[in-house]
Amino acid sequence: MNNLTNQFAKSAVTSRPTDEQAAVEQARATLSKWFDDLDLKHADARALRFTARGGRAGIQVQLLVLQPAMANDLRQRELFYLEAMAAAKLAHFNIARTSRAQELDGLHFCVIEYKPAAHTLRDQLSRNGWLLLRAACEIADQIASALDCAHALGVLHLQLSPDCILIEPTDRVTVAGFGIEAGAQLAWAHRERARQLAAAYASVEQASNATCAVASDLYSLGAILYEMLTDRVPFDSDDEDYVRERQLQVAPAPPHLISPDVPEAISNVVMKLLERDARNRFASAAEFQVALDEALRGKPQMDTNKAER
Numbered sequence: 001m002n003n004l005t006n007q008f009a010k011s012a013v014t015s016r017p018t019d020e021q022a023a024v025e026q027a028r029a030t031l032s033k034w035f036d037d038l039d040l041k042h043a044d045a046r047a048l049r050f051t052a053r054g055g056r057a058g059i060q061v062q063l064l065v066l067q068p069a070m071a072n073d074l075r076q077r078e079l080f081y082l083e084a085m086a087a088a089k090l091a092h093f094n095i096a097r098t099s100r101a102q103e104l105d106g107l108h109f110c111v112i113e114y115k116p117a118a119h120t121l122r123d124q125l126s127r128n129g130w131l132l133l134r135a136a137c138e139i140a141d142q143i144a145s146a147l148d149c150a151h152a153l154g155v156l157h158l159q160l161s162p163d164c165i166l167i168e169p170t171d172r173v174t175v176a177g178f179g180i181e182a183g184a185q186l187a188w189a190h191r192e193r194a195r196q197l198a199a200a201y202a203s204v205e206q207a208s209n210a211t212c213a214v215a216s217d218l219y220s221l222g223a224i225l226y227e228m229l230t231d232r233v234p235f236d237s238d239d240e241d242y243v244r245e246r247q248l249q250v251a252p253a254p255p256h257l258i259s260p261d262v263p264e265a266i267s268n269v270v271m272k273l274l275e276r277d278a279r280n281r282f283a284s285a286a287e288f289q290v291a292l293d294e295a296l297r298g299k300p301q302m303d304t305n306k307a308e309r
Contacts, residue, residue: 007013024048030107036174046070051114063111071108079189084110086155087178094146096176115174121165129231136228139295141289142173143221148285151214155179156186158193160220161201199240200233204276207244215278222273234274265295
């Protein structure tokens with residue numbers, strides 16, 4: 001059995017495209033000048049992800065390396081540097097630390113904090129389906145803390161999904177994958193990040209190529225909280241065009257109608273995050289946190305739209 005397993009593993013490796021093998025080996029050879037114990041963890045069309053040890057203390061880190069094809073595309077290379085620069089601005093308990101992008105012998109990469117004991121929210125949802133109310137709300141609250149810090153510094157995420165939410169054994173939540181600067185001058189970069197985000201978590205304005213802002217991340221947070229509470233996303237289909245079409249036309253079913261264990265007050269908070277009109281969502285992540293806390297404690301919430309009128 002071991003021999004068969006080894007033969008299969010070898011054939012799987014040799015069947016990989018030559019250009020991908022060459023990119024991995026080139027990256028490994030270049031990065032080994034600065035880092036030790038390089039281990040490839042993930043590869044896709046855009047980037048390679050290694051774990052490694054670096055610095056005098058030999059701290060374990062992640063290295064995100066731009067694939068050669070992306071590096072040769074000036075717009076993609078610019079996006080990579082803009083993303084790393086935005087993420088490097090952020091220092092918060094719930095945000096993964098990231099360095100600015102740098103170049104070494106033609107290789108473009110950045111260094112990201114590594115949490116070997118953490119699992120992704122996606123992994124947890126795959127195992128458990130939905131989460132208990134308090135656990136789901138605590139995770140959402142910590143995500144909101146990360147967003148509040150980033151938004152205060154003019155940084156949007158625009159790719160928020162369960163895949164970039166890390167959860168440690170201590171229940172500390174870390175948001176990875178930031179980000180991009182806000183502002184109309186970077187609308188092209190916002191659209192590119194939206195293109196890489198699954199439609200289930202993309203805001204209405206991302207789906208329609210409209211202007212993105214703080215409210216866009218809040219919509220994604222709403223979709224994540226919805227999934228944690230109900231074991232389904234607001235619009236559940238493998239057809240991403242269908243999902244985008246439904247987003248533009250109708251509101252999803254409120255979470256308390258899907259899961260009777262969800263209090264209507266919590267359901268109302270989630271639905272406010274998922275408002276089609278960004279102006280009707282919470283004004284900030286901090287405002288969401290206040291509303292969530294009040295809903296958990298059973299306090300009546302004031303309709304802010306009515307209050308403004």
